[in-house]
Amino acid sequence: MPPIPQVPQTPPAAAAGRIAVIGAGAIGGYAAALAQWAGLDVTLCVRSPLDGLTVESGGTVRTAAVRIATEPAGVAPVDWVLLTTKAQDTAGAEGWLRRLCGPGTAVAVLQNGVGLEERVAPYVPEGTAILPSAVFISAERTAPGRILHHVASELHVPEGPLADRFAALLAGSELRVRPVADFTTTSWRKLFTNIAANPITALLQQRIGVFADPGMAAMTRDLLREAAAVARAEGADIGERDVEGTLEIYAAAPPDGGSSMLYDRLAGRPLEHEYITGAVVEAGERHGIDTPLNRMLLTLLRAIDRDLQDDRDLRDGSA
Template identity: 85%
Template structure:
């Protein structure tokens, strides 16, 4: 049993981004002097999300997760692909890599984390909303029209990512489309799995992150904005128990 005086060296925060605030009580109870929180979440701005929720002085390590897994039932997980964690290089990253050494998870320490976190957002940006809205798995991207739509969504986001300081371009768009094409047809996305299970969606931290950053920089994102409007409508029904 965890008591209010328990303090750990590491806390791994793996809630969905929209559930971060709900973990505040746990974070404050578990994080004492010298503790660090690895934030394993989608989206950008992980450190800013968590900083107000932990005791002063707690280390925060934003962590990009490259791992496709599906929860089939309590305690039963299907691993589809990849097992990589990307973190900004530095002392916390070194500690985290040592913690997970031999675990099967590969920790990559990267010098340009802004680019890394936006590159991961790319992998979610078309796959998550489109599979969730259509309630179809990754095989849907074999359709040439879906591939064209995905490219247009990513082109919008690439302009926003560059304005945010990420070094992303055509190669990243092509790489993401190749990833979609090579994905197992019966695989899915975390947002699809949430919709199928009747859980709230993570759209505000994926599609919404692009739309809001576009607004900050005066960059139009009409396609991503349209998807965000549709996802918000679906999410309202999920939260009301109607979907």
């Protein structure tokens, strides 16, 4: 196999804004790199030191000259914070958020699930502007600081002045910001892409190609129909077209692609099930809508997550 071409690092253009990205997973690393290549001043906030940041996309590897910060004490307020941690790690980002948010700072939340503003509000200074985002990016972290981008580079956000500011900030990058009028529908539509793909690939430890099986596709259709009923009760315009559209997305995706939950399980990290499958089950309970397939998946995911936690405890105890 011929070597993957490396694109030499070039000095960034004059910075048009100061950005801090909290989290160096697939989404955080990818977003930080694209912002830096567009000439923005980017600080990547991580728990453990990195020896650099590279992104492979379309067979080409590029290096991003981002600043790496490992302690909240070492950062100061910026114009924009991109919160890209997993949903379950939001509280753990509070130290970063308190240091990075000053007067005029806005926080864009690039996480899975719904209710992003309510999730983040307790951990930022009162009055901080929060912009929820539906993330349409397929990428995985193959090693610390090493990101493999598969497909898509879009963030859908609720339209308004804050969305316009965010779109202008990233206008020179390959990360497209798309303001939408009905963000409730958008956020549930994005959740749809995760509701089946994430738990099923994680449980089976298989890639997206598993949905080519007719029996799996039929079960997925029933799973999504449960979620569609819940989404409508939550005020989203979700129907059968979204069920079939999600199945079409799975069919068109590269069969060797995965999901963030699959990557987390393979790496032994905590799973995000409570904010994906759990969001469907919880909302269903609020509205009196039964969700037996989603409840079954949630029960299985919780069991796996407990086992992963036990494995982490054993490793930590033997260190």
